[in-house]
Amino acid sequence: MTSQAVFQFQTAQENIHPLPQMEQVTQLEAKQVNVFYGSKHAVKDIHLSLYKNSVTAFIGPSGCGKSTFLRCLNRMNDTIPSAKVTGEIMIDGINMNQSELNATQIRRHIGMVFQKPNPFMKSIFENIAFAPRLYGASKAECKQLVEESLQKVGLWDEVKDRLHHSALELSGGQQQRLCIARAIAMKPSIILLDEPTSALDPISTSKIEQLILELKKDFTIAIVTHNMQQAARISDYTAFFYMGDLIEFNHTNQLFHQPSQQATIDYLTGRFG
Amino acid sequence: MNAKLTDRIATICFYLIAFLILSVLAILIGFILYQGLHVIDWTFITQPPGSILTGGGGVAPQLFNSFYLLVLTMLITIPIGLGGGIYMAEYAKPGKWTQMIRLSIEVLSSLPSIVVGLFGLLLFVQLTGWGFSLLSGALALSVFNLPLMVRVVEQAISAVPKEQTEASLALGVTHWQTIMKVILPAALPGIITGFILASGRVFGEAAALLFTAGMTSPVLDFTNWDPSSPTSPLNPLRPASTLAVHIWKINSESIVSDASKIAAGSSALLIIGVLIFNLSARFLGQWFYKKLTSTR
Numbered sequence: 001m002t003s004q005a006v007f008q009f010q011t012a013q014e015n016i017h018p019l020p021q022m023e024q025v026t027q028l029e030a031k032q033v034n035v036f037y038g039s040k041h042a043v044k045d046i047h048l049s050l051y052k053n054s055v056t057a058f059i060g061p062s063g064c065g066k067s068t069f070l071r072c073l074n075r076m077n078d079t080i081p082s083a084k085v086t087g088e089i090m091i092d093g094i095n096m097n098q099s100e101l102n103a104t105q106i107r108r109h110i111g112m113v114f115q116k117p118n119p120f121m122k123s124i125f126e127n128i129a130f131a132p133r134l135y136g137a138s139k140a141e142c143k144q145l146v147e148e149s150l151q152k153v154g155l156w157d158e159v160k161d162r163l164h165h166s167a168l169e170l171s172g173g174q175q176q177r178l179c180i181a182r183a184i185a186m187k188p189s190i191i192l193l194d195e196p197t198s199a200l201d202p203i204s205t206s207k208i209e210q211l212i213l214e215l216k217k218d219f220t221i222a223i224v225t226h227n228m229q230q231a232a233r234i235s236d237y238t239a240f241f242y243m244g245d246l247i248e249f250n251h252t253n254q255l256f257h258q259p260s261q262q263a264t265i266d267y268l269t270g271r272f273g
Numbered sequence: 274m275n276a277k278l279t280d281r282i283a284t285i286c287f288y289l290i291a292f293l294i295l296s297v298l299a300i301l302i303g304f305i306l307y308q309g310l311h312v313i314d315w316t317f318i319t320q321p322p323g324s325i326l327t328g329g330g331g332v333a334p335q336l337f338n339s340f341y342l343l344v345l346t347m348l349i350t351i352p353i354g355l356g357g358g359i360y361m362a363e364y365a366k367p368g369k370w371t372q373m374i375r376l377s378i379e380v381l382s383s384l385p386s387i388v389v390g391l392f393g394l395l396l397f398v399q400l401t402g403w404g405f406s407l408l409s410g411a412l413a414l415s416v417f418n419l420p421l422m423v424r425v426v427e428q429a430i431s432a433v434p435k436e437q438t439e440a441s442l443a444l445g446v447t448h449w450q451t452i453m454k455v456i457l458p459a460a461l462p463g464i465i466t467g468f469i470l471a472s473g474r475v476f477g478e479a480a481a482l483l484f485t486a487g488m489t490s491p492v493l494d495f496t497n498w499d500p501s502s503p504t505s506p507l508n509p510l511r512p513a514s515t516l517a518v519h520i521w522k523i524n525s526e527s528i529v530s531d532a533s534k535i536a537a538g539s540s541a542l543l544i545i546g547v548l549i550f551n552l553s554a555r556f557l558g559q560w561f562y563k564k565l566t567s568t569r
Contacts, residue, residue, distance in 0.1 A: 074443065076439070076442070076443060079438075079439070079442060081366065104442075104445050104446070104447050105445065106445075107442065107443055107444065107445040108444070108445025109445075111443070111444075112443035114436060114439060114440065114443075116436060118434070118436035118437060118439065118440045119440075120437060120440060120441070120455055121437065121458070121459045121566045121568075122458075122565070122566055122567055123566075123567035124567075126567065130441075130444075130446075130454065130455075131441075131444035131445065131446055134446060134450055134454075135445075164567055165567060166566060166567040166568045167567075168568070179440070182440075182444065183443075183444070186444055186445065
């Protein structure tokens with residue numbers, strides 16, 4: 001059973017998208033990142049890179065620190081008073097994890113999509129136009145951004161006749177795609193997805209997975225997922241977290257096919273998690 | 274006793290309680306309207322009170338004062354209340370200081386209104402040298418409307434899902450912009466409720482106003498809109514009796530022959546005024562909320 005499961009991952013990987021032969025351009029490099037919640041050491045000494053135009057999946061059992069680490073990358077842990085993040089997060093040679101740098105400005109360039117679809121209690125149009133407008137986009141630019149972003153996430157045809165209806169009228173899957181559209185409207189370089197499909201049905205999930213594969217042409221993507229098949233289907237690199245440690249980080253194919261650590265093997269074969 | 278029967282009995286009890294509350298309200302309003310409605314006519318609404326000898330006349334100045342005092346009070350209460358509520362919900366860090374503030378707010382909201390009135394007499398009437406005035410009354414009313422407003426705003430903001438804030442912050446929107454453009458619009462229905470509750474207290478309050486806004490109204494010239502003129506209805510430094518104070522005064526110390534009639538009419542008018550105000554505030558709030566959130 002064990003070897004079969006691994007074998008299935010492998011074939012799925014080969015069928016859907018063979019490992020691209022691309023040069024690795026580093027988009028973001030995390031060095032010695034630690035996170036403390038009060039006295040709890042939640043993320044321990046993580047060293048990890050995100051490569052340009054690739055999808056990196058963070059997997060691991062609940063509470064392993066993968067979401068916490070993801071939230072370091074756009075300084076969202078700043079919003080939790082008891083959290084302390086140390087280490088360096090380098091983007092274009094600049095350490096983003098220093099208090100002198102404005103977290104607001106950083107988040108502008110790193111989009112985030114959350115576990116539960118969280119569209120604003122505003123119209124579909126406003127959901128997307130809201131943040132760009134605050135950064136000075138004109139009325140015409142906003143209109144164009146809305147259409148462009150909705151086209152990209154494949155939502156345009158579904159909602160173009162009701163752009164000024166509340167976003168809460170959309171289904172869960174549509175809401176999540178709207179949230180992705182909202183993130184890409186800011187034209188970020190990196191998009192972080194925190195278990196974006198865990199609240200969705202299988203059809204919506206597969207739509208979002210297709211979308212992620214589409215989006216990596218323009219963006220660098222990091223995705224936290226509970227679903228190992230999902231990681232195998234859509235990611236180029238996979239990082240396995242366990243108890244706050246980064247146990248293994250490799251090409252997805254390699255990690256699923258030939259894991260080097262015993263903990264990875266145990267997790268992949270379902271012995272825990 | 275089996276579960277089904279218990280459930281049925283409990284259900285009946287709850288219905289009875291709800292019915293009881295509704296019927297108390299219905300009887301009260303019905304009684305007041307029955308007593309007072311026939312007194313209300315165009316003269317009653319648009320004329321000042323008649324002289325002591327002849328009686329008659331209306332309550333136009335008092336009706337106007339009630340609404341004008343509401344406006345003045347809300348001009349003070351809303352900005353400070355909103356600010357306080359936003360601070361408590363979004364900025365206050367848990368600790369001794371915040372606990373102190375919370376305790377102070379609770380104490381302030383439980384002060385008897387007569388005490389607030391006497392405090393207002395000392396501070397807003399005598400110390401400021403304004404004498405009995407609308408402004409003193411508005412300040413005294415603000416003293417006990419503020420805690421209510423702060424609390425309601427804080428609760429309304431806290432009830433907005435955290436995910437909304439996260440979504441906004443993750444887009445690179447600042448905390449302040451998030452509060453103004455995401456959180457407050459979503460919290461609007463709760464804030465409107467607080468506003469209406471606070472308004473109800475302004476309409477109904479008499480004790481605190483006796484010593485601050487006074488029990489009399491000067492002769493008002495409703496064509497004079499210069500706020501600095503003593504006969505102008507808009508002058509905030511003139512004394513003014515509201516409908517509620519008028520009802521109290523007419524009932525307790527007036528010697529006009531038709532005192533009970535005037536009191537009954539004023540009560541009915543006050544109730545109608547409050548009802549119309551509440552309904553329209555709710556309606557306006559709903560309309561505004563729908564506009565902001567695009568719900569329909």
